[in-house]
C-alpha cells in the first residue's frame with residue numbers, strides 16, 4: 294500500500310465541503326431564477342383599469358361650427374385634433390376642471406338634462422382646450438366658464454349629439470370615463486438641441502399625465518417639467534440617443550414605462566409611438 298500523506302485527508306475534506314457548497318449555490322440559483330418570472334408577472338403588470346366617476350351636474354355650451362375647425366390648436370397643444378386621433382368630439386373645460394392643463398386628454402360622458410332642447414344622446418368627449426373666464430360677464434349670464442363654475446364648452450358636433458344647438462346653454466350631467474385609445478401613447482417632439490419639448494397624445498385609461506421622465510441610452514431618468522397643456526420638457530442634450538419615457542397618471546398615479554419609443558436618430562418635429570398605454 295502506498296503511504297498516504299498526512300495532509301491528504303484534509304484535502305479531501307476541504308474538496309468535499311467545496312463540492313457541497315457549490316451544489317447548494319446552484320440550488321439557490323435555480324430557486325431564484327424560477328421565482329423571478331412569478332414575482333414580475335403577477336402583481337406589477339396587472340393592469341389598473343380606470344373606472345368611471347359618478348354623474349355630476351354642470352352646464353354645457355358649444356363653440357365653433359359643424360366643422361369643428363375652431364377647436365384646432367387648443368390649450369392642450371394637440372394641434373390638429375382630427376389627424377391626431379381625437380376627432381370632433383372634444384370640449385374646452387372651464388379653468389375649475391382644466392386644472393392648468395392636467396385635465397388635458399381626460400374623457401367625459403356628457404348628457405343633457407332638464408331642458409326641452411335635450412336629445413337622448415350621450416357624447417363622449419376628450420378635454421382638448423381651456424374655456425377661459427370672462428370677468429366682464431356675470432358668471433350666471435354669459436360668464437359660464439368663470440370659476441368656480443364647472444362648464445363644458447363643447448365642439449359643435451359633440452353638442453349636437455346631446456341637444457339642439459338653438460338651446461345655447463343646457464344643464465348637463467357628466468362623468469369621467471376611461472379613454473379608449475387605439476395603440477400606444479404618442480410623443481410629438483419639439484424644442485432644440487438642448488431642450489426637448491414633448492407633446493403627449495393618445496393616452497388611454499384616465500387619459501391624463503401627472504409626471505413624466507425621459508431617459509436616453511446614456512442618461513439616468515431625467516424628470517420633465519410641465520410646460521403647458523399636455524406638453525412636458527427636459528433641458529438636456531439627448532441627440533443621438535434612443536429615448537424611453539416614464540409617465541405617471543395624474544388621476545390614478547399609476548406609472549407606465551415606455552421603452553425605446555424613439556430610435557437614436559430621432560428628430561424634432563416628428564411623432565413617435567410607444568407600444569404600451571394605460572387602460
Ligand SMILES: *[C@@H]1O[C@H](CO)[C@@H](O)[C@H](O)[C@H]1NC(C)=O
Nearest residue numbers: 425426427428429430435436
Ligand atoms: C368678454 O365679454 C365681453 C362682453 O360681452 C366681450 O366683448 C369680450 O369679447 C369677451 N372676451 C372674451 C375674451 O371672450
